[in-house]
Amino acid sequence: MPQFLDTSADDFEMGFAALLGAKREDSPDVDAIVADIIADVRARGDAAVLELTAKFDHLELAADQLAFSRDEIDAAIAEVGEADRAALELAAERIWSYHKRQMPSDESWTDSAGATLGWRWTAVSAAGLYVPGGLATYPSSVLMNAIPAKVAGVQRLAITVPTPNGKINPLVLLAARIAGVDEIYRIGGAQAIAALAYGTKSIVPVDKITGPGNAFVAAAKRRVFGKVGIDMIAGPSEILVIADKDNNPDWIALDLLSQAEHDETAQSILITDDAEFGRAVAAAVEKQLETLERSAIAGPSWRDYGAVITVTDMDQAAALSNRIAPEHLELCVADPEALSLKTVHAGAIFLGQYTPEAIGDYVGGPNHVLPTARSARFSSGLSVLDFLKRTTLSHMTPAALRAIGPAAETLAISESLQAHGLSVRARLDALND
Amino acid sequence: MPQFLDTSADDFEMGFAALLGAKREDSPDVDAIVADIIADVRARGDAAVLELTAKFDHLELAADQLAFSRDEIDAAIAEVGEADRAALELAAERIWSYHKRQMPSDESWTDSAGATLGWRWTAVSAAGLYVPGGLATYPSSVLMNAIPAKVAGVQRLAITVPTPNGKINPLVLLAARIAGVDEIYRIGGAQAIAALAYGTKSIVPVDKITGPGNAFVAAAKRRVFGKVGIDMIAGPSEILVIADKDNNPDWIALDLLSQAEHDETAQSILITDDAEFGRAVAAAVEKQLETLERSAIAGPSWRDYGAVITVTDMDQAAALSNRIAPEHLELCVADPEALSLKTVHAGAIFLGQYTPEAIGDYVGGPNHVLPTARSARFSSGLSVLDFLKRTTLSHMTPAALRAIGPAAETLAISESLQAHGLSVRARLDALND
Numbered sequence: 001m002p003q004f005l006d007t008s009a010d011d012f013e014m015g016f017a018a019l020l021g022a023k024r025e026d027s028p029d030v031d032a033i034v035a036d037i038i039a040d041v042r043a044r045g046d047a048a049v050l051e052l053t054a055k056f057d058h059l060e061l062a063a064d065q066l067a068f069s070r071d072e073i074d075a076a077i078a079e080v081g082e083a084d085r086a087a088l089e090l091a092a093e094r095i096w097s098y099h100k101r102q103m104p105s106d107e108s109w110t111d112s113a114g115a116t117l118g119w120r121w122t123a124v125s126a127a128g129l130y131v132p133g134g135l136a137t138y139p140s141s142v143l144m145n146a147i148p149a150k151v152a153g154v155q156r157l158a159i160t161v162p163t164p165n166g167k168i169n170p171l172v173l174l175a176a177r178i179a180g181v182d183e184i185y186r187i188g189g190a191q192a193i194a195a196l197a198y199g200t201k202s203i204v205p206v207d208k209i210t211g212p213g214n215a216f217v218a219a220a221k222r223r224v225f226g227k228v229g230i231d232m233i234a235g236p237s238e239i240l241v242i243a244d245k246d247n248n249p250d251w252i253a254l255d256l257l258s259q260a261e262h263d264e265t266a267q268s269i270l271i272t273d274d275a276e277f278g279r280a281v282a283a284a285v286e287k288q289l290e291t292l293e294r295s296a297i298a299g300p301s302w303r304d305y306g307a308v309i310t311v312t313d314m315d316q317a318a319a320l321s322n323r324i325a326p327e328h329l330e331l332c333v334a335d336p337e338a339l340s341l342k343t344v345h346a347g348a349i350f351l352g353q354y355t356p357e358a359i360g361d362y363v364g365g366p367n368h369v370l371p372t373a374r375s376a377r378f379s380s381g382l383s384v385l386d387f388l389k390r391t392t393l394s395h396m397t398p399a400a401l402r403a404i405g406p407a408a409e410t411l412a413i414s415e416s417l418q419a420h421g422l423s424v425r426a427r428l429d430a431l432n433d
Numbered sequence: 434m435p436q437f438l439d440t441s442a443d444d445f446e447m448g449f450a451a452l453l454g455a456k457r458e459d460s461p462d463v464d465a466i467v468a469d470i471i472a473d474v475r476a477r478g479d480a481a482v483l484e485l486t487a488k489f490d491h492l493e494l495a496a497d498q499l500a501f502s503r504d505e506i507d508a509a510i511a512e513v514g515e516a517d518r519a520a521l522e523l524a525a526e527r528i529w530s531y532h533k534r535q536m537p538s539d540e541s542w543t544d545s546a547g548a549t550l551g552w553r554w555t556a557v558s559a560a561g562l563y564v565p566g567g568l569a570t571y572p573s574s575v576l577m578n579a580i581p582a583k584v585a586g587v588q589r590l591a592i593t594v595p596t597p598n599g600k601i602n603p604l605v606l607l608a609a610r611i612a613g614v615d616e617i618y619r620i621g622g623a624q625a626i627a628a629l630a631y632g633t634k635s636i637v638p639v640d641k642i643t644g645p646g647n648a649f650v651a652a653a654k655r656r657v658f659g660k661v662g663i664d665m666i667a668g669p670s671e672i673l674v675i676a677d678k679d680n681n682p683d684w685i686a687l688d689l690l691s692q693a694e695h696d697e698t699a700q701s702i703l704i705t706d707d708a709e710f711g712r713a714v715a716a717a718v719e720k721q722l723e724t725l726e727r728s729a730i731a732g733p734s735w736r737d738y739g740a741v742i743t744v745t746d747m748d749q750a751a752a753l754s755n756r757i758a759p760e761h762l763e764l765c766v767a768d769p770e771a772l773s774l775k776t777v778h779a780g781a782i783f784l785g786q787y788t789p790e791a792i793g794d795y796v797g798g799p800n801h802v803l804p805t806a807r808s809a810r811f812s813s814g815l816s817v818l819d820f821l822k823r824t825t826l827s828h829m830t831p832a833a834l835r836a837i838g839p840a841a842e843t844l845a846i847s848e849s850l851q852a853h854g855l856s857v858r859a860r861l862d863a864l865n866d
Binding site: 109120122260349350383398401 | 516517519520521523524527530531534535537540542544548549550552553555557558571572573604640641659661662666681683684687688690691693694695721725726727731769770773777778779780781782783784785786787788789790791792793794795796797798799800804806808809810811812813814816818822823824825826827828829830831833834837838839840841843844845847848849850851852853854855856857859860863
């Protein structure tokens with residue numbers, strides 16, 4: 001049974017706080033192992049990567065087999081059926097169109113002091129994308145990570161994907177081909193992150209690493225952060241659905257289950273202003289669970305972390321939503337636009353009953369890599385900006401320096417930074433001669 | 434003696450690689466101590482913060498004295514002289530004007546499938562700014578951290594600043610007042626970071642923490658990352674000056690020293706196409722060091738980490754600059770705009786000989802919190818964006834769902850995520866009835 005909460009009950013605040021605070025992370029402490037793996041790859045390069053791949057992925061490779069060849073990729077993607085290919089291409093096209101609009105502009109202006117100021121955006125030179133192997137290998141994630149990098153203008157985009165026993169999902173290779181990925185390496189785990197960050201003889205290092213992974217990958221990303229940039233460390237998936245009674249309970253139940261089926265620690269929450277509708281959705285979830293392929297995952301997720309919360313009105317729903325700061329937020333209400341203006345802490349909002357969250361996972365256009373674990377309070381989903389950096393620009397004329405230089409000198413002296421002050425003063429004196 | 438390198442020498446690549454790889458970080462491993470402090474503050478709240486403040490800052494406080502009162506702030510800033518106040522106000526005004534232009538726009542559009550897509554930027558609700566105490570207390574850093582937050586629309590901005598033996602720099606309080614800071618707490622160290630991240634009875638937790646600090650503060654920020662957002666972990670300061678012979682060697686020497694005087698592990702590098710000019714600058718540095726107030730800091734920095742590199746032309750200078758990816762880059766050449774288009778990996782660029790880097794530290798307008806340790810390859814200086822997050826928006830009509838829903842269903846099935854597929858299929862079937 002999921003939790004049933006009602007804001008008009010006396011013990012609501014206690015129950016809601018417990019829901020917010022529920023410890024869902026299940027990451028074993030693998031930091032010491034990961035530190036050793038990274039040190040080994042730094043010290044021995046390819047040799048270490050090859051040994052670790054043989055050990056963990058049961059795959060014996062030579063250094064010149066680390067990367068998939070063009071022929072290997074061609075052969076694998078030839079296996080993909082037409083429907084899958086067309087679906088991936090539609091998804092790629094829509095993701096590309098959405099992300100193209102995220103490209104920020106450079107600015108330059110001259111102010112009243114005569115100073116020319118501005119900034120310029122440039123792309124990270126090389127990025128690495130980690131793709132999990134095994135069951136959780138999602139071609140859609142390849143598109144979601146690779147396309148923003150390519151839109152940003154990243155010149156060199158490398159993928160690492162473990163291929164246990166040599167097996168690879170051809171859709172992953174096709175997604176990489178469609179997205180314009182330049183290199184694909186058949187390695188995984190902390191050793192792949194170390195190779196991307198520090199480089200080996202066969203793998204040129206990158207500047208930024210993104211993409212999901214298991215506890216080893218997450219720990220390795222934390223460790224190489226600083227040497228390279230990383231995206232977020234994602235936690236279990238979450239959905240919050242805010243729905244009034246004018247919805248089909250079956251649809252809402254499926255939306256809740258589409259997060260629950262990801263992971264036993266995923267969290268699905270319904271907020272409604274109609275208690276009876278809430279019970280109808282909970283009943284529909286139970287019914288679906290009877291036949292759902294992944295009910296062994298979705299069931300525990302729903303029972304352990306799911307919740308149905310009854311509120312008195314939608315303003316209350318918005319306030320609770322902001323405390324939850326959900327990764328995914330569906331607004332199945334009469335005026336979803338109006339409500340969306342109040343739900344300000346959310347990774348992605350899906351408006352109206354014809355926008356199931358699954359649309360956003362694949363073909364909507366926005367990114368599906370989104371902030372989890374309440375981090376939507378302070379962070380955003382993956383975007384083109386993650387593969388760009390901004391350089392600020394300042395250009396003083398002699399007149400501009402005369403206008404604002406003395407204030408800089410004053411502040412430098414107040415901070416006891418004499419050389420700072422002198423570097424301004426020397427120029428001012430020359431101008432005054 | 435700084436290093437003298439020449440790109441035409443046989444051993445240049447070895448020397449340059451050594452320069453790039455020089456280990457300048459001097460952060461003791463304080464992680465275990467910091468973990469204990471954070472756990473203590475989480476467990477005991479105010480009581481722990483007060484005890485740690487008594488221990489580390491030699492300051493006995495009651496819980497209701499943690500925050501500066503309005504009267505205390507008024508009294509302190511009344512001591513500030515008119516020149517300092519005017520300089521701070523000019524700096525604040527220019528920083529505000531620059532950062533206001535960084536506000537990104539919300540977007541919304543309807544595409545050919547009939548899907549309405551877009552995104553919306555909203556501010557982080559509450560931010561905390563760490564301000565170091567003691568010698569390195571820089572009012573300019575208060576402005577540089579607080580103003581972007583306020584421009585972004587952060588509703589609640591709290592500062593923590595340790596006041597050893599009760600001493601506070603009145604300019605810090607004035608900078609906070611000018612920038613619109615809402616709360617100022619007289620605490621520091623890892624206990625301040627813990628209090629901001631987790632909250633105590635007297636200190637409401639924030640969502641994002643920025644600002645520089647010592648090794649304890651840096652380790653605490655790393656530890657609370659995820660619970661709250663943080664800005665970068667800054668390393669020692671750096672400057673790269675690219676200058677031709679048509680420059681005054683004294684000016685360039687002072688620019689190099691204005692980074693060197695920050696820290697013994699700061700790094701100042703000159704690249705020039707004229708070896709003789711390079712030697713003249715090095716001589717000017719030595720001469721300035723004879724009288725510089727902070728020569729005990731700037732001298733070791735210059736001798737241990739400084740370098741003068743001679744190149745054959747400015748294209749070579751740009752290529753080396755991109756490998757260094759400097760925090761600060763001065764372009765003192767005939768056509769700095771043209772060269773700036775080639776120096777793409779840099780935190781901030783200062784163009785022309787009348788733009789000493791010190792202008793950017795105080796009154797230029799751009800932020801002085803910038804990526805160090807080669808991280809300008811993948812990250813940017815502090816900006817309004819650090820205090821905003823973006824929520825993506827999708828709204829499907831029935832027609833839009835009919836157009837793109839089947840592709841989502843296909844991809845969901847290929848990824849074995851049945852509930853994802855069913856959540857789309859249930860709606861499509863209803864529309865087709």
